[in-house]
Amino acid sequence: xxxxxxxxxxxxxxxxxxxxxxxxxxxxxxxxxxxxxxxxxxxxxxxxxxxxxxxxxxxxxxxxxxxxxxxxxxxxxxxxxxxxxxxxxxxxxxxxxxxxxxxxxxxxxxxxxxxxxxxxxxxxxxxxxxxxxxxxxxxxxxxxxxxxxxxxxxxxxxxxxxxxxxxxxxxxxxxxxxxxxxxxxxxxxxxxxxxxxxxxxxxxxxxxxxxxxxxxxxxxxxxxxxxxxxxxxxxxxxxxxxxxxxxxxxxxxxx
Amino acid sequence: xxxxxxxxxxxxxxxxxxxxxxxxxxxxxxxxxxxxxxxxxxxxxxxxxxxxxxxxxxxxxxxxxxxxxxxxxxxxxxxxxxxxxxxxxxxxxxxxxxxxxxxxxxxxxxxxxxxxxxxxxxxxxxxxxxxxxxxxxxxxxxxxxxxxxxxxxxxxxxxxxxxxxxxxxxxxxxxxxxxxxxxxxxxxxxxxxxxxxxxxxxxxxxxxxxxxxxxxxxxxxxxxxxxxxxxxxxxxxxxxxxxxxxxxxxxxxxxxxxxxxxxxxxxxxxxxxxxxxxxxxxxxxxxxxxxxxxxxxxxxxxxxxxxxxxxxxxxxxxxxxxxxxxxxxxxxxxxxxxxxxxxxxxxxxxxxxxxxxxxxxxxxxxxxxxxxxxxxxxxxxxxxxxxxxxxxxxxxxxxxxxxxxxxxxxxxxxxxxxxxxxxxxxxxxxxxxxxxxxxxxxxxxxxxxxxxxxxxxxxxxxxxxxxxxxxxxxxxxxxxxxxxxxxxxxxxxxxxxxxxxxxxxxxxxxxxxxxxxxxxxxxxxxxxxxxxxxxxxxxxxxxxxxxxxxxxxxxxxxxxxxxxxxxxxxxxxxxxxxxxxxxxxxxxxxxxxxxxxxxxxxxxxxxxxxxxxxxxxxxxxxxxxxxxxxxxxxxxxxxxxxxxxxxxxxxxxxxxxxxxx
Numbered sequence: 043x044x045x046x047x048x049x050x051x052x053x054x055x056x057x058x059x060x061x062x063x064x065x066x067x068x069x070x071x072x073x074x075x076x077x078x079x080x081x082x083x084x085x086x087x088x089x090x091x092x093x094x095x096x097x098x099x100x101x102x103x104x105x106x107x108x109x110x111x112x113x114x115x116x117x118x119x120x121x122x123x124x125x126x127x128x129x130x131x132x133x134x135x136x137x138x139x140x141x142x143x144x145x146x147x148x149x150x151x152x153x154x155x156x157x158x159x160x161x162x163x164x165x166x167x168x169x170x171x172x173x174x175x176x177x178x179x180x181x182x183x184x185x186x187x188x189x190x191x192x193x194x195x196x197x198x199x200x201x202x203x204x205x206x207x208x209x210x211x212x213x214x215x216x217x218x219x220x221x222x223x224x225x226x227x228x229x230x231x232x233x234x235x236x237x238x239x240x241x242x243x244x245x246x247x248x249x250x251x252x253x254x255x256x257x258x259x260x261x262x263x264x265x266x267x268x269x270x271x272x273x274x275x276x277x278x279x280x281x282x283x284x285x286x287x288x289x290x291x292x293x294x295x296x297x
Numbered sequence: 298x299x300x301x302x303x304x305x306x307x308x309x310x311x312x313x314x315x316x317x318x319x320x321x322x323x324x325x326x327x328x329x330x331x332x333x334x335x336x337x338x339x340x341x342x343x344x345x346x347x348x349x350x351x352x353x354x355x356x357x358x359x360x361x362x363x364x365x366x367x368x369x370x371x372x373x374x375x376x377x378x379x380x381x382x383x384x385x386x387x388x389x390x391x392x393x394x395x396x397x398x399x400x401x402x403x404x405x406x407x408x409x410x411x412x413x414x415x416x417x418x419x420x421x422x423x424x425x426x427x428x429x430x431x432x433x434x435x436x437x438x439x440x441x442x443x444x445x446x447x448x449x450x451x452x453x454x455x456x457x458x459x460x461x462x463x464x465x466x467x468x469x470x471x472x473x474x475x476x477x478x479x480x481x482x483x484x485x486x487x488x489x490x491x492x493x494x495x496x497x498x499x500x501x502x503x504x505x506x507x508x509x510x511x512x513x514x515x516x517x518x519x520x521x522x523x524x525x526x527x528x529x530x531x532x533x534x535x536x537x538x539x540x541x542x543x544x545x546x547x548x549x550x551x552x553x554x555x556x557x558x559x560x561x562x563x564x565x566x567x568x569x570x571x572x573x574x575x576x577x578x579x580x581x582x583x584x585x586x587x588x589x590x591x592x593x594x595x596x597x598x599x600x601x602x603x604x605x606x607x608x609x610x611x612x613x614x615x616x617x618x619x620x621x622x623x624x625x626x627x628x629x630x631x632x633x634x635x636x637x638x639x640x641x642x643x644x645x646x647x648x649x650x651x652x653x654x655x656x657x658x659x660x661x662x663x664x665x666x667x668x669x670x671x672x673x674x675x676x677x678x679x680x681x682x683x684x685x686x687x688x689x690x691x692x693x694x695x696x697x698x699x700x701x702x703x704x705x706x707x708x709x710x711x712x713x714x715x716x717x718x719x720x721x722x723x724x725x726x727x728x729x730x731x732x733x734x735x736x737x738x739x740x741x742x743x744x745x746x747x748x749x750x751x752x753x754x755x756x757x758x759x760x761x762x763x764x765x766x767x768x769x770x771x772x773x774x775x776x777x778x779x780x781x782x783x784x785x786x787x788x789x790x791x792x793x794x795x796x797x798x799x800x801x802x803x804x805x806x807x808x809x810x811x812x813x814x815x816x817x818x819x820x821x822x823x824x825x826x827x828x829x830x831x832x833x834x835x836x837x838x839x840x841x842x843x844x845x846x847x848x849x850x851x852x853x854x855x856x857x858x859x860x861x862x863x864x865x866x867x868x869x870x871x872x873x874x875x876x877x878x879x880x881x882x883x884x885x886x887x888x889x890x891x892x893x894x895x896x897x898x899x900x901x902x903x904x905x906x907x908x909x910x911x912x913x914x915x916x917x918x919x920x921x922x923x924x925x926x927x928x929x930x931x932x933x934x935x936x937x938x939x940x941x942x943x944x945x946x947x948x949x950x951x952x953x954x955x956x957x958x
Binding site for chain 1: 556572871876
């Protein structure tokens with residue numbers, strides 16, 4: 043069974059004082075196997091963020107269902123939602139979402155502390171991850187004292203530390219320069235090769251080229267999908283670009 | 298670019314930052330209103346005319362509030378401008394020159410300053426008017442206090458506001474003139490750093506507190522207490538700020554180092570948040586602590602004066618009506634005639650007015666000072682010899698003794714009843730005035746003079762007035778240069794009826810006095826009224842100030858919670874994304890309880906305890922000497938204020954929770 047299954051997902055927004063409806067997601071249907079690195083691409087307004095929010099349990103679907111590890115998300119009670127989010131999902135945001143009142147160390151430890159993890163366990167989990175991400179020297183600094191790339195690697199560390207089933211990354215390179223972006227994507231690729239499943243939403247062709255599989259979304263539906271076979275990164279980049287050009291050209295073919 | 302551009306830019310900035318500005322302006326309004334009220338009390342009729350020292354006290358009070366206003370507004374401003382560093386740095390990057398930025402800041406300060414000043418004065422005026430009316434109505438003192446305010450008050454308030462806001466403006470300018478725009482862009486995210494030399498600050502704070510406490514402990518008389526009170530208050534205020542700034546940071550850092558404590562959800566969130574803005578937090582707590590101290594001292598002192606006065610009156614006049622006839626120039630027969638007829642007249646008068654006498658005591662007596670030695674009562678010979686007071690012996694006839702306790706004792710000419718307050722004399726016979734009496738114990742219930750443990754008293758019950766006469770003659774024959782006193786009579790009684798009826802009755806009795814030339818009549822109502830018309834204004838002002846400071850505490854706690862709520866909102870939203878649930882938010886706001894609630898109150902209570910010696914000296918001016926009264930008032934006030942503050946805390950933390958949720 044796939045780790046993440048999305049079945050006939052629909053999301054319709056209704057304006058508060060009118061009957062006008064906006065369809066954000068129309069019949070999304072796909073699944074992600076454990077250990078995959080999936081990128082979702084699409085233009086602004088295509089529904090990628092809505093999709094990510096529903097998977098992150100931050101938003102509800104109008105119809106359809108999301109199964110994580112076989113468990114439907116709609117079956118989780120409100121009370122357990124935060125704990126579920128903490129233990130099962132890891133988040134990496136475009137604007138890092140680090141807290142200035144915590145040191146880098148405490149930012150990474152935050153989800154574990156919220157889960158009331160014993161103190162001895164904290165350090166044991168923290169060190170290998172920090173080493174792995176190359177931020178072990180920064181642990182006692184504060185977010186406003188480090189660079190953007192370092193902040194984003196801190197955020198990745200915070201996502202990883204709970205050993206989540208799935209990491210959800212929302213435009214993780216959006217606020218980074220190209221060198222830091224490359225660096226971060228290599229880190230994510232590296233994590234993925236250690237078995238971590240990652241679902242990433244991105245605009246960037248270069249970022250998407252690090253994934254095994256790219257889904258293209260347009261007007262709230264999966265429009266196209268490509269897999270990286272044995273191609274070199276550059277070839278895969280070209281293929282993603284081509285797909286984007288063709289598909290955004292208004293080719294009009296819908297599935 | 299003309300002024301209108303800067304002016305409208307300034308307005309737009311304030312509007313865009315209204316989350317910061319609304320609490321700031323509200324708090325400024327509260328502080329200015331407080332100052333305005335305090336300053337307007339200086340022109341108050343009662344304050345100006347009652348006593349020179351009272352004017353002085355209120356001048357001190359006004360200066361204290363002014364200092365508080367300075368610290369409060371300047372500090373609040375510095376936190377506010379820090380949060381806007383990014384925005385203002387952006388102006389520099391977008392090409393506004395420094396003098397342009399200064400102009401915008403000037404207009405912003407002008408607007409906030411004018412609004413705060415105008416609203417503050419108005420609030421002060423309305424509050425003053427309203428509460429004077431209300432308190433006059435509720436306390437119903439014989440004197441009415443009028444709220445008055447003059448141009449001078451307005452000028453003082455305006456002067457204070459202008460100088461505070463001007464200083465704030467200069468501070469803001471200095472922040473931007475000496476900083477690079479890039480640094481400014483990052484400014485608002487940076488956590489506050491620990492102040493340099495916090496150990497030195499801590500030592501200094503202890504020194505200031507010790508100085509303040511020391512003054513309080515070392516005062517000898519009421520007048521120097523009044524003079525130095527202000528210095529002590531000032532030292533304690535400075536000490537409190539320093540203590541909170543150095544001490545709270547020290548405690549927080551220690552908590553953070555204790556990882557078993559720190560790495561738990563509630564502590565993790567609240568301790569890191571408080572450390573992030575450690576100075577703001579410390580100053581906020583110090584503000585609350587100082588205002589709480591002011592509330593507790595004014596209210597407990599006022600209560601002590603009130604309760605103490607009632608007690609003094611109660612002790613001095615155990616009955617509502619007290620009549621004494623001095624018998625030095627009367628024969629025993631004349632005295633007895635007055636004594637009897639007056640009691641009849643009292644009852645008749647009461648009956649005429651439809652009242653009933655509900656309790657009374659009446660007796661004839663003569664008091665002697667001396668000592669008992671060798672079974673004999675005699676005047677003390679060596680008055681200079683010993684420091685202690687003589688024994689006061691009250692002699693009353695057995696007829697009056699019987700009436701007092703409803704007994705029917707009869708005494709043979711050589712018999713007497715005897716009571717001694719410390720029972721150190723227990724012989725069976727006592728010789729006094731040439732007669733040796735065989736003694737039996739007197740019922741203590743008949744003892745009318747309350748010794749209050751101050752002096753030794755004794756009572757001798759003899760067969761009749763002639764015995765007293767004889768004793769007196771013998772006693773005074775022994776004492777040189779002493780005017781012979783006579784047998785006096787005392788009648789004291791209560792009546793039923795309402796306060797008005799009792800008052801009318803007291804006036805009727807007063808007019809009876811004409812028939813008894815050597816007598817004196819005192820009614821408790823008249824004495825109380827006289828006291829309150831002299832000193833009621835103090836109570837009024839005490840209640841008023843207590844109220845004022847309580848409202849100040851409410852607003853400042855509210856300000857602290859709201860401004861921190863807006864500060865923390867983003868933080869909580871991020872944490873919710875990574876899995877913080879609402880229960881934990883509630884937990885973490887609750888875990889500040891100890892901090893926000895207990896710390897300021899505990900320090901305030903210590904302040905008040907140390908203030909007691911100096912306050913006690915000042916209370917002597919009101920004739921209050923009882924420590925017990927003060928302790929009781931103080932305990933009541935501490936408990937009551939803690940409850941009130943707890944409610945304030947709960948309400949404001951709900952506001953906080955509502956903002957961050």
